[in-house]
Amino acid sequence: MSHLPSDGRHEHGQNFLTDPRVPATMVDLVARTSGPILEIGPGDGAITVPLARLGRPVVAVEIDGRHVARLRRRLAGRAGPSARVDVRHADYLHFPHPAEPHVVVGNVPFHVTTAILRKLLDEPGWSHAVLLVQWEVARRRAGVGGATLLTAQWWPWFSFELHGRVPARAFRPSPGTDGGLLRVTRRALLPAGDRAAYQRFVADVFTGRGRGLADVLRRRGLLDDDAASLLARERLGSALARELTAPQWVALWGGVRPGSAPRRTAGARTGGQRRSRH
Incomplete structure (x- = not known):
């Protein structure tokens, strides 16, 4: 050549x-x-x-x-x-x-x-x-x-x-x-219809304040019981956004999925008001 x-x-x-x-x-x-x-x-x-x-x-x-x-x-x-x-x-x-x-x-x-x-x-x-x-x-x-x-x-x-x-x-x-x-x-690890919402979620996590993933999600009002269990199971609570792999991002999205019906927030006081999923 x-x-x-x-x-x-x-x-x-x-x-x-x-x-x-x-x-x-x-x-x-x-x-x-x-x-x-x-x-x-x-x-x-x-x-x-x-x-x-x-x-x-x-x-x-x-x-x-x-x-x-x-x-x-x-x-x-x-x-x-x-x-x-x-x-x-x-x-x-x-x-x-x-x-x-x-x-x-x-x-x-x-x-x-x-x-x-x-x-x-x-x-x-x-x-x-x-x-x-x-x-x-x-x-x-x-x-x-x-x-x-x-x-x-x-x-x-x-x-x-x-x-x-x-x-x-x-x-x-x-x-x-x-x-x-x-x-x-x-x-196609996720449906194409999830793309816009998923990408907003990732941007929020990357730019969110906090010491580790659990803290970032908590400050965003996204750390409910299911998300907290996922982070504990995957040992991601103190991880930084840039340290997650593709399967971990997919799992995190499946456990959090902003915009879905709100669930009991992890660590919330009994009788307390649930945090918004927005």
């Missing part, structure tokens, strides 16, 4: 891959899936060209017109599967995903990683995503060293798996941080 030119434009946060082993790993992860492929930010094609060899339709969305022209010329000189690659000149943040099931792959510009992830997670239709993002983002999304609010909010519907670290020297120009390979897979 030929290396890419090191002329990434600062305004687009472009850092091109020069180590062919990284695209090979990403394409191998994509090869384990099925269906059409949507690539985010193909640049000059370090990932696009080997993707084309899979023989599946590829739509590559590139914001920089110079690289759109280069990639189209590069692919035009190749026969066979490359003819199935459609290079689009567009900003992914404003690009509609296809309606049919598909897979997403991309070397994500580091400075817009969060915006791209938020858009991606809101998009229906795709089943898997293989992304190269900042190392710390990849670690936190996968729950290594503690999950972020964004991860916890989406965990019931997506799994995040870390697939390796990519040193900064594998890019040109070299970024100020290493990259990380992240695979995201759609799942």
Whole structure:
């Protein structure tokens, strides 16, 4: 695989891959899936060209017109599967995903990683995503060293798996941080109808005041007998929100579920007024 030119434009946060082993790993992860492929930010094609060899339709969305022209010329000189690659000149943040099931792959510009992830997670239709993002983002999304609010909010519907670290020297120009390979897979640990309420609940817990989970829920008026029993059983009373795993968040939501009928508040005085579930 030929290396890419090191002329990434600062305004687009472009850092091109020069180590062919990284695209090979990403394409191998994509090869384990099925269906059409949507690539985010193909640049000059370090990932696009080997993707084309899979023989599946590829739509590559590139914001920089110079690289759109280069990639189209590069692919035009190749026969066979490359003819199935459609290079689009567009900003992914404003690009509609296809309606049919598909897979997403991309070397994500580091400075817009969060915006791209938020858009991606809101998009229906795709089943898997293989992304190269900042190392710390990849670690936190996968729950290594503690999950972020964004991860916890989406965990019931997506799994995040870390697939390796990519040193900064594998890019040109070299970024100020290493990259990380992240695979995201759609799942359904909770019904889709719970999403809005669940995500508000997670945000409340993450931002709530208190020394540990039990204290946070108590201050929010959510620590009833069932929730207290759950925390004791899972030994989560003193845990911090970022320390919970995906199954623990799902269990906590099932035990608390704000908006349901109020139950006896743990520790409430006999005859006392029940706390609101809101």
